[in-house]
Amino acid sequence: MLHVAEAARVSVATVSAYINGTTTVSQELSARIEQAIREIGYKRNAIARSLKVGTTRTVGLTVPHITNPFFTDVVSVIQQAFDRAGYAVMLCCTDEDLNNQDDQIRLLLDRMVDGLIVARVGDSAFLKETVERANVPVVLLDRECENVDTDRVVLDNHQAVFEAITYLVDLGHKRIGYITGSFDISPMRDRMAGYRAALLAAGLTFDQSLVRSGDLHEADGYTAAMQLLSLHERPTAIFSANNPMVVGAMKAIRDIGLSCPEDISIICFDDFPWADVFHPQLTTIAQPVQAIGEQAAMLLLDRLNGNRDAPSRRLVLKGRLMVRNSCRPLSATTGAATPKIATSLV
Template sequence: MATMKEVAHRAGVSVTTVSHVLNGTRHVSDDARNRIEQAIRELSYVPSAVARSLKHNVTHTIGMMIPNSSNPYFAEILRVIEARCFDAGYNVILCNSDDNPHKQSVYLRVLTERRIDGLIVVTSGEDAGLPALLTDLHLPMVLVDREMDNIHCDLVEVSHIQGGYLATQHLLTLGHRHIACISGPSEISPSDQRIAGWQLAMGEAGIEPADDALWRSDFTSRGGYQAMHALLRQPQPPSAVFVCNDLMAIGAMCAAYELGIRVPDQLSIIGFDDIDLASFSSPPLTTVSQPKERIGAIAVDMLLEHIQGRRDEPRRIVLQPELRFRSSTAPFAPPGTPARRSKTTLNNR
């Protein structure tokens, strides 16, 4: 691999002059610049990004931490973030914590060693030392999707309570009264907030959910599958289930199918997130849509404002979810009566 010294020798100039051309730090005559650029092409010289970052204290690199790379919701947000960063001249280094707080802490230290300019984080559950660790990084930072106490930085998320409320209201409007909820782990803030929305809508309808109407899982399709198996084996199974993310909802539909329960004729299921796959499940999944493109774009824009010194004070942006009405929910039909299927429209795909 060619060095800057070899470029300087080929062009007949000093190493300092080559450096000025590469970094734009001083005027260099057109003749010298042309010789340097020709030498760079002939030697296939590639400037060291590490050396340049040490000189300017800028790497044009963003770190991103997500809790589960197999969840399409995070993949879809990451795609938006990567594209927006690329357009702004920044690269993205991705770390997947697997919802493991220890792994998360290790990767955060690795990212800082890479001299990133800023950080976008979706946290992995409760970690008592995480707020202090993030504060000690002294980096521009944006939290996405999951709130965290005792941290002074930007946040962008959807209103999870409103989303849970919308999902449950939809089922209530269809005439369901025995509505169960399959949620995520208790240490993750969206789990409890979506449950709160379910409870709020049920309370407004004058319904007190039974203790066995709420099940905790892990936001995976296998977790939804196992929780739905348990729900449907109860003496009085629900007529509808609000499942707190789409992956679990797809697993839940699989469990219903195995047990010979037709969705939505005998059981209505609604999810949360509106991942691309939700439109192509069987039946297509009614769900609460998160504005993923806006979330990703806002996260990048807020981070770049801090990196580029255009803003200091943190902001909290909460976006509103929307209902995507498809074919996995239908009006309540008492056992033994023909079910009335809900109509679904193509624009909800």
């Protein structure tokens, strides 16, 4: 730092103030210091700075699946928001494993992150302890945690699925298969509640045999769809609770010798860039990814900027049904198209 001060013809204290942001440095002096830093090749010591000022200008972010297009897009939005605010983002993928989630949070805390955004895997005593005792603010993303009092950004999953199932009912569908993930996470519970509420509102009976569950991966969607399509009275439509599983469901429809939407209609939760280049183009529920990521970053930045003691906030955003052509209306007289004979491959 001494060499930078000499090259810029300023005091060491002025260089320190500029680098650490402790006091305002004039534009002229800032330009001279920056030029000296470039000429000398001075490297800022982020670790030393963090020990001195008590902040690393780094936040931690955990997501269950980085390969899921929804989380990929949200991560991008969050990273851009913190980049604009002068923070780095450390990303960890928990792979839907509760123990891994706790380990990743410990890792981020050991790296002295200033705050956390967590798309949780399941209820965790350690996560609750982190919120209550760790000296860092925590924002929950996408997935609620009922026993944790902290900021969160979620979607109105119940209403989104209610509208999607109602759309299928309005097209004449009465046997609607449902492929879900684990009910350990709140979006899956809320989406199932929306499914049941829509059936009830339409005067239809909930049929447990039309529900199949998996771990939110493509292979789970394939297996679940095969089981539904192999029923003696198969569904005329299938709703998938996320987009990796709908890819598996579409493969199952193809492999069993059926067509979408001629034989089976499909809707999935979460829009994704190639949904409208599928054949057929997929009808989906689109989440406001930009708003979700920006609001999560905003909540955490607000805490980092000093608003630590305000009551926790719960922001609920709305999904949007993107109607394309993977669903067809059924005949009012027959209730369905004449089905092909499907041979089970399960």
